[in-house]
Amino acid sequence: MITPFEVVETIRMIQEENLDIRTITMGISLRDCCDPDTDKACRKIYEKIVNKAEKLVKTGEAIQKEYGIPIINKRISVTPISIIAECGNTDNYTLFAQTMDKAASVVGVNFIGGFSALVHKGFTKGDRALINSVPEALSTTGRVCSSINIGTTKAGINMDAVKEMGTVIKKCAKLTENQNGIACAKLVVFANAPEDNPFMAGAYHGIGEPETVINVGVSGPGAVKSALQKVKGADLGTVAETIKKTAFKITRMGQLVALEASRRLNVPFGIVDLSLAPTPAVGDSVARILEEMGLEVCGTHGTTAALAVLNDAVKKGGTMASSHVGGLSGSFIPVSEDEGMIYAVNNGFLTLDKLEAMTCVCSVGLDMIVVPGNTSAQTISAIIADEAAIGVVNNKTTAVRIIPAPGKKEGDYVEFGGLLGSSPVMKINSASSSRFIDRGGRIPAPLGSLRN
């Protein structure tokens, strides 16, 4: 029998250290929903989502009760809408987003991802229409998330798209200026976007995915921090080993929930995403893990090295715990969603430049960064270009989710509420990058991509 010590350890991880399943995300292919008539296409999309995901929320809740593990979010990802809407008779895809929103609300999920386009090498007609529709789509819906992939290691970086996205992000902010530009929090610009990521706002159902699939994202920064508190002063090899063991346990739980959800919904199991995802709650912070490793405040010298240890150990521990690992699988560092990061920015220890360096060794990128409202579109594009370069050259996923908060200046404080949290407005470099961004074109794929 399981020993009382083990039982209590599990219960403590859940009840005191905020261990949870962050999301069960159902991927749904919409490839059979294309129709030249937009209304018909939208009807097909609505019916398919509602039909496939009908039992998702109820099943998630039942698993939560039986296993006693909180499952925070139930979500849906769909095929990039640029592909589905392309054969239609309209250039405005807002109606597609509104259809997704309605379907999401009917089945009770809080976010639906896939208002997306993959333009790393260039645009199709549908890609252009989708990107142009993003500001209106995100400002007239509550649950829809959008992602645009503008670069891959194989294709290089589409700098025309990078330029375009700076403008799109500014428009998103403008259209939701009375809510601090919240539409931008639902828009991610990716390089090397994964097709099976269960986390929002970047989830979409990739074109290589099956008809439907269950992907699960685990969490548990609190459990990792607590495990590290027991090895105070030990060398970094011991630290890595401790993180690995904790990540293993966390991921085993994710695997169990994923298989159970897959069985009950009769939908194939895709992957478990090993990411450590923080929330604004105290005790659920990635920054605090880095501080437990010995940094006075997250963002000081040594932060990148500490994050590298954490990210690598999480992967090593998690890989063995799950039969299929995928998605982003690493450590998230979303500023506004992490209590420790917010503290570090507020007190001047964590800067945008340091965050950029940290994205070289963690799973995603500049995530939930709030910058002054008067930041130019070109500067935002340049921030995206920097991040994309890190991803493309280093063969990893990077992303930018940035909010130029309307009317706010450096040092102001912005509140988004819920899981999106709150954040101080960060300082950006005031020198212009516009002549670089205005060049456009494509940055060639790096030498490292020539592996055949």
Next chain:
Amino acid sequence: MRAVLTVIGKDRIGIIAAISSILAESNVNILDINQTIMQDIFTMVMLTDISKNKESFEVLSKKLEKKGEEIAMKVTLQHEDIFNSMHRI
């Protein structure tokens, strides 16, 4: 189906009686009991067979939680697989 019942709190008279009477009412068999004092806190772990349980998992779980509140203990009922998957390869 087997489930693990955990009772955590300050030691007092009648904990096992209170919990096991509910289990008997619901037709749940106790397979194993282990109790210990962990860091000054009373901890009881019971392995139960709930396959002949009269009500649903949820109803039983709520009844136990409520009884736990009455005797100032934290009572949790969980499918045993969560512990097996976390602690056994």
